[in-house]
Amino acid sequence: MSEQDTFSEAEKAPESDAVLEVRGLSAGYGAVTVVRDLDISLRGGEVLAILGPNGAGKTTVMATLAGLLPRLDGEVLVGGKVLPSARPGAANKAGLVLVADDRALFTGLSVKENIQIAHKAGGPDLDATMELFPALKKRLKVSAGAISGGEQQMLAVARALVQRPRVLLIDEMSMGLAPVIVEELLPIVRRIADDTGAVVVLVEQHVHLALEVADEAMVIVHGDVRLTGSATNLAAHPERLEAAYLGETAPV
Incomplete structure (x- = not known):
């Protein structure tokens, strides 16, 4: 399978309409690159679920978007304005708010x-x-x-x-919680996006619950985006999700 398997052919929003744009983001720790060439474009009210196995680099993405880690390459824009790297105060002032996993x-x-x-x-x-x-x-x-x-x-x-927030980042909402509690909490994410118009980026291990509330989804494995598409389409084809997690070629 290619490094990024684009599953949905849905048109992306014009750049001028995007609240959050991530262009060619590479992130990591010191000289160690953990995530490579990440691109995101989301309009207000859209929810993106970032999925993938443990250690894939999902939390690194969230910390970098929030300015807690320096970008190794690429740009992050909110409302068309490029955010400075590794400046959490500037990111927060621009409307980007992180709910950390702790x-x-x-x-x-x-x-x-x-x-x-x-x-x-x-x-x-x-x-x-x-x-x-x-x-x-x-x-x-x-x-x-x-x-x-x-x-x-x-x-x-x-x-x-x-x-x-203009952009709400939620890292592992379900961390340490019973599944029945997660089932109650995740629909609130959908309501937040719908009611406030904020972009929501959600990192979540409960894949199917996350896909129920998201508009778009991506699977990151070993720092590479392996699969992207609409949440509805991905939920309807679990074999492609499984293949992406395992690093295999997804069935057609």
Whole structure:
């Protein structure tokens, strides 16, 4: 199979319409390249699922997009403007917000305080945020370290939303959570994109659940994009997904 097997022939959005563009991105650590030649173009309200086995480079992509790691090559643009490399503050100011896989909560602060400390002018208020996460409404006065894993993940996403993201990066929303909780959380990703118009890039191990809420998907294996296409088409052809994960030639 070629390095990138393009499964969908759907037209890409014109560059002028793209909220997030990634052009020829290579990323890694020091002189070690982990991800090579990554291209993304997404309009507002679109959800991209980044899939792949452990160690494929998915978290490296997210950290690089967020400015936490320097780009080794390529460009990242939000709203047509190139972001400086390795400057997380500039990325956040441009509207790019990361929900990290460790959630990065202030565990000694209450749920309400975690949300308030992250709030940006123009972002949704507490009441609007609780409409998405009603389970948190009764936990506002409880410390973030004392709530359940599922509630902590809700809080991490809520804290991102009050920053008014143009691009929301969610790295492994399901980390450490029971499948039944993941089934409740992932549809919220779809609602966020639809209601706010934000681009959402989702790294997820629960492949089929991720494809249910995504518009587009890509499979990264050993740092290379092996398969891209619409989430609907990929979900309908699991044999191509399996082949991409295994590095085999996908059946026609």
